[in-house]
Amino acid sequence: MKIIEIKEIVNRLQLNVFSGEEYLSRTVSSSEISRPGLELTGYFNYYPHDRIQLFGRKEITFVEKMTPEERSIIFKKLCREDTPCIVIARGYEPPEELVFRANKTKIPIIASTIPTSRLSGIISNFLESELAVRTSIHGVLVEVYGLGVLIQGHSGIGKSETGLELIMKGHRLIADDRVDIYQQDERTIIGEAPEILEHLMEIRGVGIVDVMNLFGVSSVRNSTEISLVVDLHEWSAEKKYDRLGSDTESILLANVPVPKITIPVSTGRNVAAIIEVAAMNFRARTMGYDATKKFEGNLAKLIQKNSESGEQ
The missing domain is CATH 3.40.1390.20 (HprK N-terminal domain-like)
Known part of the structure; x- marks a missing residue:
């Protein structure tokens, strides 16, 4: 207790x-x-x-x-x-x-x-x-356009490097490597850094860097609500990935479901930019705008138009 x-x-x-x-x-x-x-x-x-x-x-x-x-x-x-x-x-x-x-x-x-x-x-x-009881999980937690984004994936996939690029783009670090999470209420999960890792990042080949000292106070935050989980996977031609955004996944964090997307990682893909777009798209959806539904609507209109042209 x-x-x-x-x-x-x-x-x-x-x-x-x-x-x-x-x-x-x-x-x-x-x-x-x-x-x-x-x-x-x-x-x-x-x-x-x-x-x-x-x-x-x-x-x-x-x-x-x-x-x-x-x-x-x-x-x-x-x-x-x-x-x-x-x-x-x-x-x-x-x-x-x-x-x-x-x-x-x-x-x-x-x-x-x-x-x-x-x-x-x-x-x-x-x-x-x-x-609140804390649970420690593996990942990098950053605030992107005001949304808490938890980046996960197996060791060496590039989570910290992606987090560093997001910080250099003006976003904020909450925790690197280990994230302490706790349930604020039935729908809200808060993430923060363990005291020993606060404002620090580990970059392979460079070592430990002090983000606040290098990029200023505006580059860090002590805690944030986790709104979205991004799971980084190595690209595989055999695996099918969601191309329309119609598949809705979620992951349980401290018994609270949090929306999750999977991003395939391969040479030449700017993962940080993709995460920025994912965060903006997620926010748009929460405000009622869904690009997938718009695409499906446009497709239905095109099919109907072609059908009517064929009948004539």
Whole structure:
């Protein structure tokens, strides 16, 4: 089970510490956020005390109507030994009784001026990303025209060299050789580089190159959604390749299907240029334009025209 320190959440999301700065080493292992509702009325039967507790306008205005004694009782039950932290949204100031009890149980109180729902989404998305289980796969991940393209193929086929040419064309590197992937949601796979390989590429005959140092900050990116997989295969006259683009393939990455195309590699083929066109064509399809259907429509019209000419 992965964990993350509250200190890292505060630093990465640029939140403010209201109290308990010395307790920021506390950890959280759940990406879900709890907004105490029924708990503030005294119902703690199913209280998720091991999650970050978020207070917004509804929670703060509700406890303001309680007596100091009632607040003391509720906050004593709310602040548990394993409660990671308490977050107060919209710039509200936490009640004195909550601050007292949080200090007693060594729970940091984090403050933000961001609206509650938006803040909940920001923290939850960050935790989902950081706590997600990573899987390492072989390939080169580049961002081409804003699309995450994973280039795969057997060793020596030219994946890194193709990735390097794409970078020289102005596209961005995410990871070379090994790509760490994780599932962001039911339809989205995110890819990133292992820390040891971040911004680095291995080019046979040259060695390790630092892409960011050679090509600038705009040539790299830390992570991206994988939208398309390009599988490089050595050209074979005996194998049939899709020439119209009508065959739809996909590959499972962390149990999420991702569209896949196969590109035959042979001498004289500019694979980087082909991948650029493939990325543009994929984006056009997602926007509703399909060149294959246009070709089929043109073919049907031509057949009909020839048929009518023959009848005359």
